Every structure is written in structure tokens, then in C-alpha cells.
Amino acid sequence: MADPPLALLAELTHRCPLACPYCSNPTELVAKGAELDTATWARLFREAADLGVLQLHLSGGEPAARHDLADLVRAAREAGLYTNLITSGIGLTGARLAALEAAGLDHVQLSVQGVTAEVSDRIGGYRGGFERKMQVAAEIARLGLPLTLNAVMHRDNLDDLPATIDLAERLGARRIEVACVQFQGWALVNRARLQPTPAQVERAKAVVRAAQERLRGRLVIDFVPPDYHSDYPKPCMNGWGSTGLNIAPDGTVLPCHAAQTIPGLSFENATVTPLARIWHEGAAFNAFRGTGWMPEPCRSCARREIDFGGCRCQAMAILGDARAPDPVCRKTQGRAALDALLAAEAGHEGAFVYRRA
Amino acid sequence: MTAASDIPVLPRGVRLHPDRVRGLTVLLAPERVLTIDATGAAILSRVDGRRSIGEIAADLARAYAAPAEVIAPDVIDFLQDLAEKRMVDLRHG
Numbered sequence: 001m002a003d004p005p006l007a008l009l010a011e012l013t014h015r016c017p018l019a020c021p022y023c024s025n026p027t028e029l030v031a032k033g034a035e036l037d038t039a040t041w042a043r044l045f046r047e048a049a050d051l052g053v054l055q056l057h058l059s060g061g062e063p064a065a066r067h068d069l070a071d072l073v074r075a076a077r078e079a080g081l082y083t084n085l086i087t088s089g090i091g092l093t094g095a096r097l098a099a100l101e102a103a104g105l106d107h108v109q110l111s112v113q114g115v116t117a118e119v120s121d122r123i124g125g126y127r128g129g130f131e132r133k134m135q136v137a138a139e140i141a142r143l144g145l146p147l148t149l150n151a152v153m154h155r156d157n158l159d160d161l162p163a164t165i166d167l168a169e170r171l172g173a174r175r176i177e178v179a180c181v182q183f184q185g186w187a188l189v190n191r192a193r194l195q196p197t198p199a200q201v202e203r204a205k206a207v208v209r210a211a212q213e214r215l216r217g218r219l220v221i222d223f224v225p226p227d228y229h230s231d232y233p234k235p236c237m238n239g240w241g242s243t244g245l246n247i248a249p250d251g252t253v254l255p256c257h258a259a260q261t262i263p264g265l266s267f268e269n270a271t272v273t274p275l276a277r278i279w280h281e282g283a284a285f286n287a288f289r290g291t292g293w294m295p296e297p298c299r300s301c302a303r304r305e306i307d308f309g310g311c312r313c314q315a316m317a318i319l320g321d322a323r324a325p326d327p328v329c330r331k332t333q334g335r336a337a338l339d340a341l342l343a344a345e346a347g348h349e350g351a352f353v354y355r356r357a
Numbered sequence: 358m359t360a361a362s363d364i365p366v367l368p369r370g371v372r373l374h375p376d377r378v379r380g381l382t383v384l385l386a387p388e389r390v391l392t393i394d395a396t397g398a399a400i401l402s403r404v405d406g407r408r409s410i411g412e413i414a415a416d417l418a419r420a421y422a423a424p425a426e427v428i429a430p431d432v433i434d435f436l437q438d439l440a441e442k443r444m445v446d447l448r449h450g
Binding site for chain 2: 006054055148177216219220
């Protein structure tokens, strides 16, 4: 039997006032009418805790678009879950944050699209967004809620990384996630436009190393590198079906947020099937669990339990085969296809395709 | 540098949690789950925002009948490591 999961990402809604061109939501969004109600989410939080989940990430879309957000936080805490809110900040006010705090919210992860209103509002596709985010950050600091700044980085803002880390310090964040865009969902549509240059990536790595040293014990810096520029794939989801699961707004249970891009997998709904059964016995969760599914060269690779063959959705997106090794890996034949894409798309100057319903 | 006079405290958003499914004690923090062994649990259960590291080590020495000068460096190492991860705050006493 598989080990129990540690984390649940609850996509409470796909609705969002922002239109970021790198959004990780699927290009087919779930409509408001199909969203789970408060009582159903509360039941799923209890099922998740019984299954072994310790940390709950309330995400979206924008979770603040749900009017029952404080009730959901309370239900999560009553279930015994560590409760993290992943938000753009839009839709939160001082009063709503105070209600979330009273409901037991443990931590807030606030996204930023840039360090100036010009960049931030252009990327988010939402005028006035940056100013609202700064107000929300000030309210979070006033309440004393622990804050992570989630800085999503790509070609247009990666050179602002030093200023982004400064912003995290200035806002009183305890942690910053320098999350370079991973190419799934809307980001895949905009890949050529978002892909950083190799020189940008090298500079960013040096900036992160120096900042981690300088800010040790003050600001935790987690760096998610742009994986097309790496030699080895990311340990996607820390191994399929090993650590975490996602529930989409309509109750569909997914091994990762992009799993629906893999044809042939069928996904169960938590309103019909108990979460524990989906986790342990669901065909989608068992499809790439462990190392038994792996082809060569992964199967005999010394890194097979380090990166778990990388990302299945990326193998699907680039090679058209979810069972292939992640083409980021330089030990695989697929890498040539990835390098060809990088070369073909370098310096692309198109317009963003913004996320839309 | 961490000193025996420093007073450790668990910051908001970091808490010890009995993991009933796995039968473990874990320390929960933003994007982090740390398994805490019996020694770690003995230390963290004494972190109350009032006692210094030295006082915690002395209390552990009494509880486990071991010399405080042997225990203190381990307590400092453990808490300093958590402080670097921002899972413990150290106030200079």
C-alpha cells in the first residue's frame, strides 16, 4: 500500500480577477456552478486528515473569490490540518484577513507578478493590482500572520530578482518562493514568450546563492529553477502519488494539477468515491507510482529515486508520450526535442495570451 | 551565533503536531513538515518563550540524569538548525 499523502492542494475555485499568462490552471476552467459547496469541502478536509494529510493549501484560481473562505479555514483547522492560503491578495481586505485569522489560518502565501505596478499589473492583466497587493501585505504584517512571498519569475521579470528579494524583506516575509514558471496550463500556451534566456538563468542562480547566504536565519529562500535550462528533471510532485494530491473545484481528484492533459487516465470524483480509496486504489494514482512504470534509462538510473523520472505531463507535452522520461534529462533521447524547442522559440516577441474563462 | 542565554520561541505558523496516522510527532511550518524524534520533542516541549537554552538544557539534564555540559551543545545545535530554517526564533537574552 502507498504511503499516505502529506499535502492536499484544494483548488476551491478557478475564478480569478487576474489573467496571468502563466496560470497553472487548465485551459478548460471549471465554472462557478460546478464548484463544491462548503459542507462538501469540510467533509473532504476531514477525509484528507484521516488519510494522513497534514498540510492543506487553499488555492484556486483566487480562493478569496469564495465567500465561505473563513468557514473553510475553520473546517480545515477543526480537521487538524495546517492551513495555508495561496492568494493573489485581490479580494482580501483587513476585515476578511482578520476573520481568516480568527478562523485559525496558519500562513499566507501571497503572489507577486512584479516589483513595480507597471510590470505587475501588465502581467496580471489587472490594473491597480499591485497597489492592492501591497495593502494586503501591510494588513498581513499588521495582524502578524506568517507570510511567504510567491514570486513567479520568467523572462519579463527575472532580471528584477534582487529587487524581488528586497521586497520580500521589506514586507516582513519569513520566506520567499522564487518560482520560475513551469510550462503547464496557460504557461505552456505562452512558453515562447515566457522562457528566460540562459544568461538570465545563470544570473538568477548566482543572485539566489548570494541572498541565501546573506539572509540565512532571516528569510528562507526556496528556488524553483526554470527546468528547461537544467541538466536533470525536477522531482515532480516528489514522485507521482507519493506525497500530495489535488482536488479540482468540482471534486475531481488529481495526482497533480496538470494530470488531465494525459490522455487515457481516468479521474475519480471525491463526491462519489472516498478519498482514501482514490489515493490507494485509483488507477490514475497508480499509473506512475513508484519505479515499476519506468522505461530505460530511468529504470536503471542512479537518480530514479531522486527525480522519479521527472514530470509526466512534461513528457506528454513535449514528446507526446506520458510514459517517456522527462525530456529535460540530458541522459535521454528526448532532450534533443527540448533543445530544438528552446532554439526555435528563443527571443520570441509575441503578445501574451492572457488566461480567460 | 547561538548562545546558552538565548531564549527560543516557536514563531506563529510553526507548531508541534501529533501525527495520529503515522504515530509520529511532527513540526509543521510553511511548506515544511519535519519529523521530530524523542530528543527533539523533549527539547521543543520545553520551548515556551521564557526559558533560555541553558535553562532548557539544565532541565533536560535533571530529567534524564545526564551532565548539562554534554546536553547543552546538542540543544544549541538542534535549535540553531531550526532557527536557520525560520522554524524557531531566538531572542538574545
